[in-house]
Amino acid sequence: MIEVPEAPAPAPTPAPAAAQGSRGWLRSNPLLAFGGAISALIVIIAVFAPLIAPDPGDAGSATHPFDVLKPPSAHHWFGTDQVGRDILSRVIYGARISPLVALFVLLIACAIGIPLGIAAGYFGGWLDDVIMRVTDIVLAFPALLLALALAALLPPSMTSLTIAISATWWPWYVRLIRGQAASVAGRPYIESCRALGISRRRIIFRHILPNAITPLIVQVSLDVGGVILTASALSFLGLGAQDPTPDWGLMVSEGQTYFTTDWWVVTFPGLAILITAFAFNLLGDGLRDLLDPRRVILR
Amino acid sequence: MRLEITGLNVRFGARSVVNVDHLGVDDAEIVGLAGESGSGKSMTTLAVLGLANTVGATVAGSIKLDGRELVGLPEKVLIGLRGSRIAAIFQSPSMAFNPVFRVGDVALRALRRHGLTGSEATGRVDQAMRGVLLSPDLLRRYPSQLSGGQLQRVAIALAVALRAEVLLADEPTSALDVTVQAEVLELLRELRSRDGMSVLFISHDLAVIAELCDRVAVMQAGSIVEQGPTDQIMSGPQHPYTADLLRSVPAIERRG
Amino acid sequence: MAALAALLEIAGLEVRFGPVRAVDGVSLDVAPGPFGLGLVGESGSGKSTIGRAVLRLVPAAAGQIRFDGADVAGLRGRELRDYRRAVQIVFQDPDNTLDPRMRVGPAIAEALAAHGIVPRREAGPRLRDLLEEVGLDPDFASRYPHQLSGGQRQRVAIARALSVQPRLLVLDEPTSALDVRAQARILELIGRLRGERSLAYLLITHNLAVVSELCEQIAVLYLGRVAESGPTAELLAAPAHPYTRALRSAVPEIAASARSTRIVLHGEPPDATNPPSGCVFHPRCPLAIERCVVESPSLRAIAPGRLVACHRAEEVLAGVALSGAEQSDTVQPGAPQPAPPPKG
Numbered sequence: 087m088i089e090v091p092e093a094p095a096p097a098p099t100p101a102p103a104a105a106q107g108s109r110g111w112l113r114s115n116p117l118l119a120f121g122g123a124i125s126a127l128i129v130i131i132a133v134f135a136p137l138i139a140p141d142p143g144d145a146g147s148a149t150h151p152f153d154v155l156k157p158p159s160a161h162h163w164f165g166t167d168q169v170g171r172d173i174l175s176r177v178i179y180g181a182r183i184s185p186l187v188a189l190f191v192l193l194i195a196c197a198i199g200i201p202l203g204i205a206a207g208y209f210g211g212w213l214d215d216v217i218m219r220v221t222d223i224v225l226a227f228p229a230l231l232l233a234l235a236l237a238a239l240l241p242p243s244m245t246s247l248t249i250a251i252s253a254t255w256w257p258w259y260v261r262l263i264r265g266q267a268a269s270v271a272g273r274p275y276i277e278s279c280r281a282l283g284i285s286r287r288r289i290i291f292r293h294i295l296p297n298a299i300t301p302l303i304v305q306v307s308l309d310v311g312g313v314i315l316t317a318s319a320l321s322f323l324g325l326g327a328q329d330p331t332p333d334w335g336l337m338v339s340e341g342q343t344y345f346t347t348d349w350w351v352v353t354f355p356g357l358a359i360l361i362t363a364f365a366f367n368l369l370g371d372g373l374r375d376l377l378d379p380r381r382v383i384l385r
Numbered sequence: 386m387r388l389e390i391t392g393l394n395v396r397f398g399a400r401s402v403v404n405v406d407h408l409g410v411d412d413a414e415i416v417g418l419a420g421e422s423g424s425g426k427s428m429t430t431l432a433v434l435g436l437a438n439t440v441g442a443t444v445a446g447s448i449k450l451d452g453r454e455l456v457g458l459p460e461k462v463l464i465g466l467r468g469s470r471i472a473a474i475f476q477s478p479s480m481a482f483n484p485v486f487r488v489g490d491v492a493l494r495a496l497r498r499h500g501l502t503g504s505e506a507t508g509r510v511d512q513a514m515r516g517v518l519l520s521p522d523l524l525r526r527y528p529s530q531l532s533g534g535q536l537q538r539v540a541i542a543l544a545v546a547l548r549a550e551v552l553l554a555d556e557p558t559s560a561l562d563v564t565v566q567a568e569v570l571e572l573l574r575e576l577r578s579r580d581g582m583s584v585l586f587i588s589h590d591l592a593v594i595a596e597l598c599d600r601v602a603v604m605q606a607g608s609i610v611e612q613g614p615t616d617q618i619m620s621g622p623q624h625p626y627t628a629d630l631l632r633s634v635p636a637i638e639r640r641g
Numbered sequence: 642m643a644a645l646a647a648l649l650e651i652a653g654l655e656v657r658f659g660p661v662r663a664v665d666g667v668s669l670d671v672a673p674g675p676f677g678l679g680l681v682g683e684s685g686s687g688k689s690t691i692g693r694a695v696l697r698l699v700p701a702a703a704g705q706i707r708f709d710g711a712d713v714a715g716l717r718g719r720e721l722r723d724y725r726r727a728v729q730i731v732f733q734d735p736d737n738t739l740d741p742r743m744r745v746g747p748a749i750a751e752a753l754a755a756h757g758i759v760p761r762r763e764a765g766p767r768l769r770d771l772l773e774e775v776g777l778d779p780d781f782a783s784r785y786p787h788q789l790s791g792g793q794r795q796r797v798a799i800a801r802a803l804s805v806q807p808r809l810l811v812l813d814e815p816t817s818a819l820d821v822r823a824q825a826r827i828l829e830l831i832g833r834l835r836g837e838r839s840l841a842y843l844l845i846t847h848n849l850a851v852v853s854e855l856c857e858q859i860a861v862l863y864l865g866r867v868a869e870s871g872p873t874a875e876l877l878a879a880p881a882h883p884y885t886r887a888l889r890s891a892v893p894e895i896a897a898s899a900r901s902t903r904i905v906l907h908g909e910p911p912d913a914t915n916p917p918s919g920c921v922f923h924p925r926c927p928l929a930i931e932r933c934v935v936e937s938p939s940l941r942a943i944a945p946g947r948l949v950a951c952h953r954a955e956e957v958l959a960g961v962a963l964s965g966a967e968q969s970d971t972v973q974p975g976a977p978q979p980a981p982p983p984k985g
Contacts, residue, residue, distance in 0.1 A: 274732040275740045278798070281696045282805065283725030284755045292751075296742050421820035422791075518907070532910065562683035563847055564906045567891035571905060589821055592850075592893035596900065619895050633825030634895055635850035637877055 118372020124365035132181035144171035145179035147330045155348045165350035167341065173350065176332035177358050183333045185362055187248050188313040192306050194252040195259050200299070202256075203263025208271045208294055218264070221257040229254040230319065237325035244333075247326035251316055255309070262305060266298035300374055307370020311363025318359075334358050386449075387412050387583045388433070388471075388551050393446035395428050395437055395607075402442070403428050404607045410551065413581040415573065417598030417615065419591055419630070425607035426587045430555045433585075434473055435463040450551065469499045472544030476556035478536035482528040488536070489524025492543045499547060506546075513546035514539070517572055534565035541572060545580065552576065555587045570597050591634050595619050603627045646710065648673040648841050649695065649728075649809055653704035656690050661913045663690040665865035666704070668940070672858075674808060674841035679852030679873065681888070682862035685913050688845045689733075691862075692811040695843065696730050708809070726756050729802035733814035735791040738798045745772075745789075745797050746782030752804045771800040774837075775830060792823030799830065803838070810842040816851065824851075831855060849892050853877055861885050864911045864921040867940055869954075871947035881949040881958040883928050920952070928953050928961070 136142050140163075144150075150170030158165040164173035206217040224232070233250040240246035270276065271294060279289045318335015320326040327333035329340070334355040341351030386409035395403035403425040410416045420426045431437045435455060437444045448455045450470060455463070467473075475481055482488055489510065496506035511521040517538040528536060537557055544552050554573070558566040570593065576582040588594055594601055595615060602612040603626065611624040622628040649671040656664040664687040671678045680688040693699045695706055697713060706713040708724060716724050732738045739748055749771060750764035759767050769779040775796040786794055795815060802810060812831065816824040832855060834840055844856055852859050853873055860870035861882065869882040880886045887904040894900050908925040911917065917924050923933040932952050940950045943958060951957065 274734055274737045277693075277698055278730070278732065278738065278801070279751075281698060281725065281730045282752045282755055282801070283722055284751060288751075288755075293740050293743075297740070421822065534910075562910055564683060564887060564891045565910065566893075567903060568905055568907075570893075571903070590893070591821065592895050595895040595897075596893040616897065630821055631895065633822045635825070635828060635848070635854050636894065636896070636899070637850045637853045637889075637892065 115372055115376060117368050118376055121365050121368025121370070121372050124361065125369045128181050128185060128362055128365065131178055132185065135179050135182055139172075139175035139178040141172040141175045142179070144175045145330075145332045155344065155351070157348070158350055164354040165348070167337070167351050168344060171330075173337075173354050176337060177334065177354050179332040180334040180337065180355065180358060181362075183244065183327065183331060184314045184317060184335060184359070185310070187244060187251070187317050188310045190248045191251045191255055191313045191317075192309060194248075195255040196302065196306065198252075198256040199259025200263055200295075200302070203260045204267045204290060204294060204298065206260065207264040207267025207269075207298070208290060210268070210271075214264070217260065221260045224254070225257045225261075227254070230316065233316065233320060234323065234325065237320055242325050242328060244327055244331070247317055247320055250320065250325075251313060255313070259302060259305070262302060263298055266301060267294055270294050270297045304370045304374045307366045307368075307373070310366040311359065314359050314363065386410065387451055388585065389447075389449045390429075390433070391447040391449075393429070393432060393444070393448060395425070395432050395442050395444050397442050402607050403432065405429065405446075405604075405609055408602055408609060408612070410583040410585050412583060413577050414600065415577050415584040415586055415598045417594035417601040418585060418587045418604055419589065419594050419601055420587075420604035421589050421630075423606075424604040426604050427555055429604075430473065430553045430585075430587060433553060434467060434471060435460075465499070468495055468543075468549065469547045470549060471551045471553065472547060472549035473553040473555065474537060474540040474544065474557045476559050478533050478540055478557075478560075479528055481540055482536060484528050487525055487527055488531065488539050492524065492539070492546065495543060496546060509546040510542065513542040516545055516575075517542045518568075532565075533561050534569065537561065537569055538572065541569070541576070545576065545582075549582070551583045551585070553585050553587070556589070557586075558593065559588065559590065566593070573597065591619075591630055603630070646673075647671060648676075648709065649843070650707040651691070651695070651704070652707070654691065654694060654701055654706065655703035656687070656694050656699055657702045662865050662916070663687045663913065664694065667691060667862070667865070667867055668704075669860055669867070669870070671809065671841055671843055674839040675835045676841045677835065677856035677858070678843050679856035679859040680843060680845045680862060681847065681849060681852055681859060683847055683888075683910055685864055685910055686862035687865035688862050689813050690865075692730060692813045692843060692845050695809075695811055696728060697724075698730075722756065726805040727807055728809045728811065729805065729807040730811040730813060731795070731798050731802050731815050733817055735794040735798070735818055739786040739794055741786055743785075744782065745784050745786070748797070749782075749801045749804050752801050756805050758805065767804070771804055772797075774803065774834075775800045776826070790823065791819050792826060795819065795823075795827055796830065799827075799834075803834070808841060810840055811845070812842055813845045814847070815844075817846065817848070828854060849877065849889060861888065864913060864916060866921065867948070867950060868922070869947070869949035869951070870940075871944070875944075876947065879958060879960075881943050881947060881954045882951045883926050883953075883957055884922050886957060887927075920950075928957070 131138060139145065148171060150166070153166045153170035155168060156162055156166040162172050162174065164177060167173055167176070202217050206214040232254045236250035236253055237246050240249065276289060276293060279293060314335060317326055318333070318338060321333055321336040322339035327336045329336070337355035338352050341355070344351045388410040390405055390408040393403060393405040394401060418426050418429065428437060428442065431440065432444050433448055435458065444456055446456060482491055492510045493506045496509060497503065501509065510524065514521045514524065519535060519538050519542065523531060523535065531539065558569050561569065573584055573586070574597065577584060586594065586598055598615050600613065601615045601618050602609045603618070603624065604610070605626045611618060611622065611627045618627065619631065622631055647670040651667060651669045654664050654667045655662065667687070669678065680691060682688045690699060694701055701714060708728065713724065746768055749768055750761045753759045753764050753767060754761045768782050772779050772781055777793060777796050781789065781793070789797065816827050819827065828851060831842070835842065844852060846852060856873050858870065859873040859876055861868045861884065863884050868884050869876065869880065876885065877889060880889060887906045890901050890904045904927065906925045911921060919935045919937050920933040923929040926933065930952070938950045938952050940948045943949045943954050
């Protein structure tokens, strides 16, 4: 005999009912929508840069001695820089550089951080000790100095930059994932899995991993801006992007001297960094909420 | 009636979670509010304390303490009343105390805030601790160094030290071992008999309510479906929900 | 004495967490189903740890657990897999008992697939049957745990445990976190399953009333040791251990006629990191005498089928008064005020 189901779980706080249909989705996930839109826009700009930029050549080594430091105008929306290059074009092409570096750095950091973190958190014991001690050692170095040292050893380029920054980024993710994995591993449903004889591999991939990874998604999106800034610091020191690469961070560094007189040289690349970091941040927040199964609507 | 609730309505936007026509607690009386989760009993507690708005609810209706209307009072006045006239203890005693302060410091600070001098406060708290069968030495401990039962008793001692007239107890023993629960219940009975305290005891455990409370109100989906003297309700429930609840309570079977 | 060989035999089990002896020499038997053994105790009694040890979720420091005669600790490979089918567990906390990211259907299908009973793809009909058996609409298979109430989640947990067709079910406080009506329904379900599946279960709880409804045998635990054990009805009607008497009297009853004189135990639940000397119950025992402070009582038979660990068990059984007045011929508790007690 089937019993009539009890009343559904009472909501702890009256969350707004997640509406059905695409428009309702948009309304209930404004962060994700907005962040996603801007992030997608940045990607599109990066991909179609040659078609969008008014002066593609300026993204390269072109110089225009007669157009130096012109303020924003109808001809040059973002003005020109210290060698006369169109800043708008450079900013557009810059979308190909900094975010890409951030992407690779974070991918590498995750690729190293997640497996190590889960191994340490789930298995514990000596494996945990070994992994965490190695992590601690790397963390003991000030990140920027470590990246600096590594970048100095390698020939200056965006690739070296990526490698150097990745090397300093992964330990944070190991820590983060390890904590989550350890916490999840202790929960009753994992014990149930073990009691049911479910294979360790399945427990790790199907239960520990999905539940441990959520904070990482938000962290990664927050780190986009951080990586871009770190990259620009290193580029400033001559260890990463080299002129004429239209890297936003490099542009900010190069434009510093002109800030008080010709504000646009620094401002527009700076805004680009700000907006990119903000957009990915919103995207991350939205993704985290979306991935939280508590928000899933029934049918 | 010392505490009188009339026509109380608590809402979250359009959704009404509490709709109580009448509920009262007299001097030296323990009234039980029985209900399952989602029945609105905890929101009722918050409403009496004037804290319902902190979780985003709106309160309408009347809550009178010794004839004085509480609904709509400015926060400043309510702060003066909380703790000293109306005290509350909750289910999780460890969450009621800030873990970085010694429990004694919390108690003394609360007393001084209500106008007592340092030595007066210490005297009252010590006396109250003895009244709940705890050594005043325990006041020097941090919450993590005390057991659940001890913390609950310290919380009660604080209410006693503040000479609270009304004690709202929201599932105060649900998280405690049954033997410790028995002690806390005994303590509440003493507060009623010895100090004339009014206690509103909220619980989903009907057996505890049956043993402790003089009167009981059964709550379902925000409303009181049945109310009356405990013996009467327990032996002859009128409302089907009450009957269902009573039927569901497991009992130790008696043989021979 | 049971004529049948015990399904589960626990002998001298000890489980340690660092310096703490969570389980300190416990011996129990569970007969083949239908049968229920209740493990009753408060916080620190070790009852949950025993359940976990049976499932091999925590290692035993000493003693043996035998299932169908075979030592559980020594099982490997195929035999271990079979054991994991034969013995299952349902936990207390309905909020964390299911993976929040997995729907009900796949969660149960996972168990079926893990033992090769039914491949995941073909689990449909079996899922329906299981959900119906625990009183849930088959539609629930597509729901996430947070869309179910606590009682419903517990049913899913039970369905999942039953999917592998266990012979012994360990129920660790299955209803403690539920509302009273949900609790009643789960208890009813357990009672029904017991009959339908000839199930044997180890019911771990602090609630004597629950045990009295579902278990033939009961063992009362205190600080990792058995205080007394025996047939439920007999034991509850006439306890032989002061702790059982106090526990019994502390249980609130709806019917006024059922209430006995409250025996209030003073002092706090014991601290496992600093256990009292002699009989671990003596600091709170209204009947403690000098012998109790120095000598730990061993579990002995006081009547057919009834074991008790108390120096004064005969008196308790005979009904000696436990109220405060009796303390004139008892000693002040010998243990110092225990160091800050552990959490629950």
